[in-house]
Amino acid sequence: MAAEGGDDNAYKLPPAVTSLSARLLMLTVAFVMLAEVAIFVPSIARFRLVFLEERLAKADLASLALEATPDGMVSEALARSLLEQADSRAIVIRGADWRRLIQGSAIPGEVGAAFDLRRTSPLVLIGDAFAALWPHTRRLIRVFGASQQDPGLIVETIIDEQPMVEAMYGYARRILNLSIVISLVTAMLVYFSLYWLMVRPMRRVTQSMVEFRHDPEDPASAIVPSARSDEIGTAQRELAAMQSELAQSLRQKTRLAELGTAMSKISHDLRNILATAQLVSDRIAISDDPEVSRLAPRLSGAIDRAVDLTSDTLKFVQTDEIPIRRSRFALGALVEEVGASVGRPEDGRLAWHNEVADDLVINADREQLFRALMNLGRNAVQAIVGQTGRTEKSSGSVAISAGRNEGRLWIDIADSGPGLPEDIRDDLFKAFGFSSTSGGMGLGLAIANDIVRAHGGGIEVVATGAEGTRLRLRLAEI
Structure with missing residues (x-):
């Protein structure tokens, strides 16, 4: 519900790009893609390893033709056919003290790199995989490992690296497409879940706050x-x-x-x-x-x-906002002036104790602080003098003490009155909340609290009971 002023006060949704929903959607897509990257890195290394192992296995099978011949040699035509089946340029079988070769009529050419599949580690496999994906000229690579037929033999094969690189790029594209689909599906599921569980309720909260700010007295807001x-x-x-x-x-x-x-x-x-x-x-x-x-x-x-x-x-x-005009003055002298003005009985039955050190000089508004201490002191005097349930005249004392703690000034006002009723302590410093006399309106404490707050502090009840009440003023000195 909009307050007066038309659409200017109405709750407006943020732009779609900067909305919480869009941010959740983008973050979900980003995190899913990041997870897919973390999965892709070892996966592409594993794909390359399997590719090379398959080529090595084909070479191992092709080498069995050598064992079928009496002299361990095959014709050139059969060699070409075996190499084509193994996708190899040359195949070498090595024993402890012998070596056999299957090679076509053409010389394979210069070998650009060699890889021993018997000695690998995850980091080496990942590094070799990304080195293969990095753009470079076409080259031949030599791959060797243990024979599957006889682990005591070593099988070597020389292959063209380009088919492997193309297969790796195809695998990467498939992984990318699958990752995009998974991330979008996951993001949409997370988005709708979070939208229903969080975004939609938060919009209700935000809308209520905006409408309440425009018209706080309207129950509908x-x-x-x-x-x-x-x-x-x-x-x-x-x-x-x-x-x-x-x-x-x-x-x-x-x-x-x-x-x-x-x-x-x-x-x-x-x-x-x-x-x-x-x-x-x-x-x-x-x-x-x-x-x-x-x-x-x-x-x-x-x-x-x-x-x-x-x-x-x-x-x-x-009084709307109390102006504070700070100056440096002795607090003890001010307390003496307050004691002479709070309206104590002339018979001397109520004592005023000034316990403030003579050399305590503070930086505050002297007139306003006098007004605050006057109201608090008068309230304490009236609480003692106005005690009920006593046949003799009430007597007692009011003591003022002060000091500094952690860079802040504190002033304590302690009286020997009957204490504060439990039911009015929460409203003690509110206007019309509490008065120490039956005919008062409860403005003195509210005015004193406003003055202390204007000094950057506050008033608190330190203790209250049958033995009396102690209030503490805390003021910030600038």
């Missing part, structure tokens, strides 16, 4: 996984799960964006109203009326929380 139990079936199911999660996430983000637009307008006006209310609450706080003085801090605190809530909401909605 998601792939319907098959029941296959192999890797492709697993890929289809994983793709379907990923598409479902992404579509759900996009729908949620769309709703949040719409909500954020509306809240930014409301928050802007509400912050102005709260600013006026804050001024009034400050005036009320100095009233001489005891009852008013008692209620004024509660009113002021509620207004302060409302102002912080609207400010955080506006900052989160208005």
Whole structure:
């Protein structure tokens, strides 16, 4: 299914030459031909050896005519007939101390090469075979070996090499034609098998990915996984799960964006109203009326929380990509500033421990890192102060430590709060996912996570439980 935009967004098959199917077909043909070549090399050597052995066997049979004569000699006419039957120019039979010759009237000529079939090896046979196939002038060759009638005798024959070469070329052509037929048949069988088992399902996966990219919110663009139990079936199911999660996430983000637009307008006006209310609450706080003085801090605190809530909401909605302006500064001094601004109780029951070395100088965006540490520190303070199920006022501590490991900066924030609930840990750094106070919207941790990610790092929960929580920030220093 194509998204809006017509055929420009439609899934198009790649050109036939560069498609996966064509590559599989060509590779199959190439590999089959390569296998045929590996078979042809010893086969042509074997063919040549058999050819020479047949000529030597004919010469051996022709030599039996010499044994039928009393003097071991034959007439010239019979010699020519025997040589024609043996496809030979001359035949020699050798014993331990004697030698007999069958030769026509003409002298055979100069012998170009000699081959002893008694002493051969596969490599020598292959080399001699390709030497014979290599273009050169016609020549006579001498072949000798043991007699089949009497292994103690040596049979020699002088033959023309050209008929053997022509026979070898004919054999090679037959092997080539057979190899082409076998490779094409094999390639087509492999092609259709792979097309049905791999290419066709992969095209479905590719088409679904393209259509999902164009319109991820359209349910029809998601792939319907098959029941296959192999890797492709697993890929289809994983793709379907990923598409479902992404579509759900996009729908949620769309709703949040719409909500954020509306809240930014409301928050802007509400912050102005709260600013006026804050001024009034400050005036009320100095009233001489005891009852008013008692209620004024509660009113002021509620207004302060409302102002912080609207400010955080506006900052989160208005932030698209956080710009990072790096500079070198002492991290310990920044932690001190954060400790003075996180809103600790004035009675001193919550301690702020700055464990950062005085000489630790880092390269980061000071303002943005202050904002991230402020949100994380305030969240830790509120987690301790807001503990439920206790009759006395909550007390505890927040400790900040830092260092470098393998070229990366780490900052730990440890508090003595009640720990993180198990069911919210996966959504801890998502917007509206978790708040340490009952009236918060869970933006502080999301903003801090965005800032740390903009620095090329991330935030992780190192430990959490009844004894407290430890978060670790990892930042890349450029």
